[in-house]
Amino acid sequence: MGDILQVQFMVQILLAELIFLYPSDKRAFFxxxxxxxxxxxxxxxxxxxxxxWPGQLNPLFRYVALFSLSIAAMGFCFKISxxxxxxxxxxxxxxxxxxxxxxxxxxxxxxLSFLRTDTDIPLLxxxxxxAPYLVxxxxxxxxxxxxxxxxxxxxxxxxxFNTISIGIxxxxxGLSRAAGYFQDSGSVTVSLYAxxxxxxxxxxQLVLSRTVELQHENQTVxxxxxxxxxxxxxxxxxxxxxNIKYHDLKHKLRDMNLSPxxxxxxxxxxxxxxxxxxxxxxxxDVLLSENTIRLSEENIVLTxxxxxxxxxxxxxxxxxxxxxxxxxxxxxxxxxxxxxxxRVIDIMTEKHGNMLNVRVSNYxxxxxxxxxxxPVTTKPDAEGYHGFGMKSMKLVAEKYGGDLICSTDxxxxxxxxxxxxx
Numbered sequence: 001m002g003d004i005l006q007v008q009f010m011v012q013i014l015l016a017e018l019i020f021l022y023p024s025d026k027r028a029f030f031x032x033x034x035x036x037x038x039x040x041x042x043x044x045x046x047x048x049x050x051x052x053w054p055g056q057l058n059p060l061f062r063y064v065a066l067f068s069l070s071i072a073a074m075g076f077c078f079k080i081s082x083x084x085x086x087x088x089x090x091x092x093x094x095x096x097x098x099x100x101x102x103x104x105x106x107x108x109x110x111x112l113s114f115l116r117t118d119t120d121i122p123l124l125x126x127x128x129x130x131a132p133y134l135v136x137x138x139x140x141x142x143x144x145x146x147x148x149x150x151x152x153x154x155x156x157x158x159x160x161f162n163t164i165s166i167g168i169x170x171x172x173x174g175l176s177r178a179a180g181y182f183q184d185s186g187s188v189t190v191s192l193y194a195x196x197x198x199x200x201x202x203x204x205q206l207v208l209s210r211t212v213e214l215q216h217e218n219q220t221v222x223x224x225x226x227x228x229x230x231x232x233x234x235x236x237x238x239x240x241x242x243n244i245k246y247h248d249l250k251h252k253l254r255d256m257n258l259s260p261x262x263x264x265x266x267x268x269x270x271x272x273x274x275x276x277x278x279x280x281x282x283x284x285d286v287l288l289s290e291n292t293i294r295l296s297e298e299n300i301v302l303t304x305x306x307x308x309x310x311x312x313x314x315x316x317x318x319x320x321x322x323x324x325x326x327x328x329x330x331x332x333x334x335x336x337x338x339x340x341x342x343r344v345i346d347i348m349t350e351k352h353g354n355m356l357n358v359r360v361s362n363y364x365x366x367x368x369x370x371x372x373x374x375p376v377t378t379k380p381d382a383e384g385y386h387g388f389g390m391k392s393m394k395l396v397a398e399k400y401g402g403d404l405i406c407s408t409d410x411x412x413x414x415x416x417x418x419x420x421x422x
Contacts, residue, residue, distance in 0.1 A: 013070045
């Protein structure tokens with residue numbers, strides 16, 4: 001005869017693992033795969049053999065085997081790296097273990113006496129045993145589950161997660177078996193220690209995930225800054241060359257036997273390649289000039305109001321990177337605007353004491369979701385850089401004691417950047 005308690009354990013483990021795995025990419029034919037995997041796990045748990053081994057070796061092997069089977073089942077259904085899979089399933093095991101010991105304490109004090117687990121009807125007995133677990137799992141789903149899904153905590157690959165995952169398994173299986181060996185498994189104190197240890201392991205996982213995320217963001221932003229530096233140097237030389245050639249061409253036109261109409265036409269044709277900006281800040285001049293040349297082909301107008309000399313307290317690279325990312329984001333939005341009169345990007349700088357306000361405005365179409373003052377990034381990027389432009393700008397603003405915030409008003413998107421000249 002099979003063991004219904006092992007089936008309960010397997011169902012609990014699978015449900016707890018889904019708390020962390022449900023946002024992951026699904027494999028093809030997910031639902032047939034999932035149904036088949038669940039069925040195999042339940043049947044295997046029900047008929048899992050019991051060996052005549054001494055002490056706690058038999059339950060130790062059983063729980064390790066069933067947990068390993070659950071990992072394999074989830075890997076069969078979800079498209080996820082092995083490290084992330086093991087970390088997610090280990091987190092699920094920790095949640096199941098926390099719920100198990102909380103329920104054990106509650107039953108010890110008679111808090112769940114209304115749930116009849118001594119009924120002769122197997123289905124009702126199974127439902128009564130599972131009901132409190134579902135409550136705990138829902139709580140963890142709405143708290144840690146949603147947080148980890150939002151920050152993609154268990155999609156990151158880091159070998160340190162494996163160490164924590166092994167620690168969770170040791171806590172959930174090893175220490176429980178040790179308590180059973182010393183005939184102390186029913187102790188409230190042991191349960192409290194198990195709950196505390198599992199909670200600590202989950203917190204360490206989440207903190208480590210955030211650390212890995214910040215490291216990745218910093219590496220990516222630093223890479224973008226290096227690319228900005230190269231682009232700035234290249235654009236600076238290009239603009240200088242254009243200005244020299246434009247100046248030389250004006251003089252040569254005077255010596256050529258051309259009609260005034262031809263001269264005017266040639267000047268108009270090459271005028272777009274001349275740097276027309278003299279804001280008082282060289283880096284800003286280069287940025288505005290190169291984008292004016294680039295955007296003229298798309299009939300996008302770029303304007304600037306203010307005094308570039310007010311940016312003198314910033315390094316040239318910070319100016320180029322800050323305004324470059326702001327313009328790039330604005331261009332991406334304006335390209336989707338069909339009305340030619342609204343294909344405009346306005347940049348304004350205004351100084352108030354030791355504070356400099358920067359405003360970049362542009363029209364946009366569609367819907368933009370603002371959360372905590374920043375647009376929510378929903379577009380994936382093949383190079384993995386989408387959304388890092390905003391992070392780069394925020395880091396530059398914070399470097400100068402300021403911040404940035406975004407807002408929308410009708411069809412207009414505003415990016416406000418505050419900088420302090422200390």
